[in-house]
Amino acid sequence: MTAPRPTGLARRRARTGWLYTTPALVVIALVTIFPILYSVVLSFSKVRFTFGGLHVEEWTLGNYTTMLASPVWLEALLFTVGYTLVTVAVEITLGIAVAVLLDRLEAGRGWILALLLIPWSLITVVSAQLWDFLYDATFGAVTWLFGLVMDQPPVILGTPVPAITGMAVADIWKTTPFVAVIILAGLVRIPQERYEAAEVDGAGAWTTFWNVVLPALRPVVSVAVLFRVLQAFGIFDLPFVLTQGGPGTATQSLAVLGYKTLFQNLDIGMGAAIATSTGALVIVGCLLCLRMFRNQVDEGGAA
Incomplete structure (x- = not known):
């Protein structure tokens, strides 16, 4: 059966829609798509600065081979x-x-939810600066707490393992409320009849959670994982503010490495290659999460 042909009114509405959305699409292309494509092009080039701007000396795959061989x-x-x-x-x-x-x-759910969302509402640079004060080796509250139980409290941001742990704690503190809100939206959609059926079958709280709640939350959890993987893999502001990628290179993410290569070392080609490879890895991770999400939805529909 062939689809019905659009009427004249539908075609006029479509043209009107494209007319109104074209300016926004042009802006998106200029500020998003073009820089991405330009970065990909630069990643295959050897670039040097001149008085007239950037000058491409040669086109090469050397940036990627050097990057992949770099420890x-x-x-x-x-x-x-x-x-x-x-x-x-x-x-x-x-x-x-x-x-x-x-x-x-x-x-009191609304009040507690509002309080939980305060960390998520903070700009990451602001929350990172807050945790920087808490981790300060001289007057930081966290260092003081360690001093109560240890003769020599660790220099949190000056030692690799404590620095990584401290950065992870700051990230978890900020983003867990966001994940909780997404999962709460899935919880309220579970029919009450499922809980009642589990209770009739004699299931306890733990059994109900594993056999009723968790399977129903799989699509929502997949969405939360997708968002968090995309954000965490491109992390930049938290390690940049807290440690500058240190001590040494212990907390240097791909985004921080790309920034240092591009803006501090002024190696345009290599910096673009790092950024492009990071974007490619993010796309792969996104596709895997979307595939997992689709499988979860299909299983839920089949059930």
Whole structure:
């Protein structure tokens, strides 16, 4: 059966829609698509600065071969992947716990939810500066608390493992409420009849959670994972404010490495290659999350 042909009114409405959206699409293309494509092009070039601007000396794959052979890039990649996996796993776990508690509340849910969203509402640079004060080796509150139980409290941002842990804590503190809100939206959509059926079958609270709540939350959790993986993999502002990628290169993410290469070392081609490879990895991660999300939706529909 062929689809019905659009009427004259529908065609006029479509043309009007394109007319009104064209300016916005042009702006998006100029400020988003063009810089991305330009960065990809520069990643295949050897560039030097001249009085007239950038001058492409040659087109080459050398930026990528040098990058892939660089231990600094590999260390940044491993840190970014490990940081993303750990923080997202913790945030999803805590987000589910917080969402379940909020779902069980009879009164005061709105106030508690508003308080929980305060960390998420803060600009990351502001929250990073706040945690920088808390981690300060001289007057920081966290350092003072460690001093109560340790003779020599650690220099949190000056030692690799404490610095990575401290940065992860700051990230989890900020983004867990966002995950909890997404999962809470999934919880309130679970029909009450499912809980009643589980209770009739004699299921306890833990069994109900594993067999009723968690399967129903899989599509929502997949969405939360998608958002958090995309954000965590491109993390820049938190390590840049807290540690500048240090101590050494212990907290240097791919985004921080690309920034230093591009703006501090002024290596345009290599910086563009790092940015392009990071974007490609993000796209791969996004596609994997979307595939997982689609499978979860299909399973939920089949069930």
